[in-house]
Amino acid sequence: MNPFEYYSGQLSAKEAQANALQKQINGLSTLRLVTGCALLLAVYFAFARDTTIYWGLAIAAFVAFMYTVKRHGAFKDRHKLLLLNIKLLNDELQTLEGDHTAFLAGKELVDASHPYSYDLDIFGDGSVFQMLCRSVTHSGYKALAQLLQHPYAAGEEIRQRQEVVKELAANPDLLQTFRVAGAAGEEGVKDREHILSWMQLEDKFIDKKLLHIAAVIIPILSLTFFILSVLRGTIHSGLVWMFVINWTFGIIYSKDIKRNHVLVGRSAKLIDKYESLLHIIAGNVFHTELLQRCNAIAKTSAVEIAQFRKLVNLFDSRANNMVGPLMNSFFLFDIYCLLKLEKWRAQNRQLLSEAFDYVDIFDVHTSLGTYAFNHPANVYPAVNAQQTAITAIDLKHPLISAATAVGNSATIGVNERFYLLTGANMTGKSTFIRTIGSNLVLAYIGVPVPAVSFTVPLVKIYTAIRITDSVQDDVSYFKAELNRLQRIMHAIKDEEQPYLILLDEPLRGTNSTDKQKGTRSVVERLIARNAIGIVATHDTGLCDLEQTHKGKISNYHFESRVEQDHLDFDYKLKQGCSTSNNATMLMRLMDII
Numbered sequence: 001m002n003p004f005e006y007y008s009g010q011l012s013a014k015e016a017q018a019n020a021l022q023k024q025i026n027g028l029s030t031l032r033l034v035t036g037c038a039l040l041l042a043v044y045f046a047f048a049r050d051t052t053i054y055w056g057l058a059i060a061a062f063v064a065f066m067y068t069v070k071r072h073g074a075f076k077d078r079h080k081l082l083l084l085n086i087k088l089l090n091d092e093l094q095t096l097e098g099d100h101t102a103f104l105a106g107k108e109l110v111d112a113s114h115p116y117s118y119d120l121d122i123f124g125d126g127s128v129f130q131m132l133c134r135s136v137t138h139s140g141y142k143a144l145a146q147l148l149q150h151p152y153a154a155g156e157e158i159r160q161r162q163e164v165v166k167e168l169a170a171n172p173d174l175l176q177t178f179r180v181a182g183a184a185g186e187e188g189v190k191d192r193e194h195i196l197s198w199m200q201l202e203d204k205f206i207d208k209k210l211l212h213i214a215a216v217i218i219p220i221l222s223l224t225f226f227i228l229s230v231l232r233g234t235i236h237s238g239l240v241w242m243f244v245i246n247w248t249f250g251i252i253y254s255k256d257i258k259r260n261h262v263l264v265g266r267s268a269k270l271i272d273k274y275e276s277l278l279h280i281i282a283g284n285v286f287h288t289e290l291l292q293r294c295n296a297i298a299k300t301s302a303v304e305i306a307q308f309r310k311l312v313n314l315f316d317s318r319a320n321n322m323v324g325p326l327m328n329s330f331f332l333f334d335i336y337c338l339l340k341l342e343k344w345r346a347q348n349r350q351l352l353s354e355a356f357d358y359v360d361i362f363d364v365h366t367s368l369g370t371y372a373f374n375h376p377a378n379v380y381p382a383v384n385a386q387q388t389a390i391t392a393i394d395l396k397h398p399l400i401s402a403a404t405a406v407g408n409s410a411t412i413g414v415n416e417r418f419y420l421l422t423g424a425n426m427t428g429k430s431t432f433i434r435t436i437g438s439n440l441v442l443a444y445i446g447v448p449v450p451a452v453s454f455t456v457p458l459v460k461i462y463t464a465i466r467i468t469d470s471v472q473d474d475v476s477y478f479k480a481e482l483n484r485l486q487r488i489m490h491a492i493k494d495e496e497q498p499y500l501i502l503l504d505e506p507l508r509g510t511n512s513t514d515k516q517k518g519t520r521s522v523v524e525r526l527i528a529r530n531a532i533g534i535v536a537t538h539d540t541g542l543c544d545l546e547q548t549h550k551g552k553i554s555n556y557h558f559e560s561r562v563e564q565d566h567l568d569f570d571y572k573l574k575q576g577c578s579t580s581n582n583a584t585m586l587m588r589l590m591d592i593i
Helices: 003-049 052-096 128-132 138-149 155-169 172-184 191-199 209-232 237-252 254-263 265-282 289-319 323-330 333-347 351-374 429-445 477-491 512-527 540-548 583-589
Strands: 390-395 408-412 418-423 453-456 460-464 499-504 531-536 553-558 560-563 566-569
Touching: 003 052, 003 172, 052 172, 052 351, 128 138, 128 351, 128 429, 138 351, 138 429, 155 172, 155 289, 155 351, 155 429, 172 265, 172 351, 191 254, 191 265, 191 351, 209 237, 209 323, 209 333, 237 254, 237 323, 254 265, 254 289, 254 333, 265 289, 265 351, 289 323, 289 333, 289 351, 323 333, 390 429, 408 418, 408 429, 408 531, 418 429, 418 512, 418 540, 429 453, 429 460, 429 499, 429 531, 460 477, 512 531, 512 540, 540 553
Parallel strands: 418 531, 418 553, 460 499, 499 531
Antiparallel strands: 390 408, 390 453, 560 566
């Protein structure tokens, strides 16, 4: 299915529905005004002439008015969902053109100390995360980030992830429905934390028989005394006692009531949201094991969570300045709600957390499935757990538009352990390194990559590409480089675990002599470990490493060509050591010299 055609077709259909619904809303607005005026007139004449016919007309007008109000509200809600759907469709059409700015970038997740995420642009503006993220829950957002930070898995688990992604990518209607429902629901940052904290509280009310009896008897007595007060025309003393007793209970248990309301009563919208998402998951048939588990959990929890949602909404109504004080003055409302909530909690203590977790799992895979659907030309990598080698044919950088990205082929770990990558400025060395690293992360999380084929080993990734100093921490640029290299060298001491090491211009913070000597030592230490990778450098003097370490290091390079008054870059990887320089030419073209 072509994603552009799908989103365009859906957009046209939803816009037509939204326009038609807006006309109905306008009509209902007019009808609501008419029935409202009719109601006022009927009530006026009913009081003025006190005849049965006018009272009948008033009742009929009231019913008609309430019907139009209800229908108008329902249509407005449907219209809001359609507008949200239209926005999300436009966002997807925008991302197909390479613009991912409509989606969350995960700026707060940028971490220069992470083994690879900072160097490979995993988080931040224009990042892999922004390209992938379609999360509609706070915890799903965090889970997707964690997957990108820690994507490592056994080969079979990666293949299972791929099957899940394939199944979801084949059902874009489900992906869109889930995202619209999630985006329409409200969720406070702390809501889930509060709910789960409440689930672990000790039951304080459920075993108190006096409260159970009072919760039944007091509302009956209050209603009885209220009726007697109406019949007598004066307030019955019993009603006053009910008021005193209700507020006495309220004061005694006020701390517990407030605590419960803070944790659960204010999270009613979160429960509404998750219930909607569970219904969507429960209403579909799946074939992969993980999605079947999500479906089973959704089905078994849907009824209980619907009941919980009703109880939470009821308890939250205490915050209404009209309803809360009245109900708590005569019907022991807060105590009644807490008894019901504690009973539900005792019966479903693990259910809610499990249901939340599986919604989050589905949420994460919705992001991955949407990415796969949006990139039908991408291929699913093959996992080779038996070898430590990367084999790529026409592999492209995932963040560069397919129309402009240049693919390259590589066999790192097949004929040699490390590529020594040389080349002039701006020829594509850093982009190639990031292409290998970022696509390996995508391969591990189970999504297809922009390549003709891509076979990956199970390795841990360490990079040193983008180094930052820190005045605040009194860390110079060179010291920051050394710190990064030290972490890498300490990490790869484990001989059982294979690694992929990606270094771009190591030791650039020192003089050329030290740089060449130090880089040579770093490379020689790397090839003595259980590692494969790429070391990019401008220093062609290091190219003799290919001869001194045959079968372990090979020279590769990128070139630029001088074409009359400009430089031409083909960004294609070539064997051998670079022989060209372009810094002077670039400065001349930019009128620097």
